[in-house]
Amino acid sequence: MAVLSILTYPDERLKQAARPVETVDDQLRAFIADLEETMRAGPGGVGIAAPQVGDFRRIVIVDISSKPKHPNHGRLVLINPEILQWEGMAVGREGCMSVPDFTGNVIRAENIKLQALDEQGELKQYELAGFEARAVQHEVDHLDGLLFLDRLVSRRNDLFARKVYQK
Ligand code: NI
Numbered sequence: 784m785a786v787l788s789i790l791t792y793p794d795e796r797l798k799q800a801a802r803p804v805e806t807v808d809d810q811l812r813a814f815i816a817d818l819e820e821t822m823r824a825g826p827g828g829v830g831i832a833a834p835q836v837g838d839f840r841r842i843v844i845v846d847i848s849s850k851p852k853h854p855n856h857g858r859l860v861l862i863n864p865e866i867l868q869w870e871g872m873a874v875g876r877e878g879c880m881s882v883p884d885f886t887g888n889v890i891r892a893e894n895i896k897l898q899a900l901d902e903q904g905e906l907k908q909y910e911l912a913g914f915e916a917r918a919v920q921h922e923v924d925h926l927d928g929l930l931f932l933d934r935l936v937s938r939r940n941d942l943f944a945r946k947v948y949q950k
Contacts, residue, residue, distance in 0.1 A: 832925030
């Protein structure tokens, strides 16, 4: 396993859309293990998307279980994720390993229904809420070349310099 290097804003590659995964095999699982190690090595790493390490395939990992007051499914590996339903709206503060110097307030759906392949290539459906739903929406955005910076209502009011990256 290996910790991969993270692309950071304003790297243009972060705007590139990712393509679907065609085959879920051992080679893909080895990449996912590296991607997960990279996420866990980062400060506050509750999610990562493959494009953040320069791999433009539709793969994200989310694990918010380090924040136990938020209900969650534990470690989620989502391959070719598709959000099927959105419900409710909430404003929340987000950070990103690719935008290390800032956090921002972003509006997201409170509840989502999602389908994705798991690491065995099986299609699964999930109902996600709150912070976990937010984290998944943030990571799926990376697959479409979007950062939370692109979703700020106002850079002046909703963007905050980060002095110390909080775990
Ligand atoms: Ni991010």
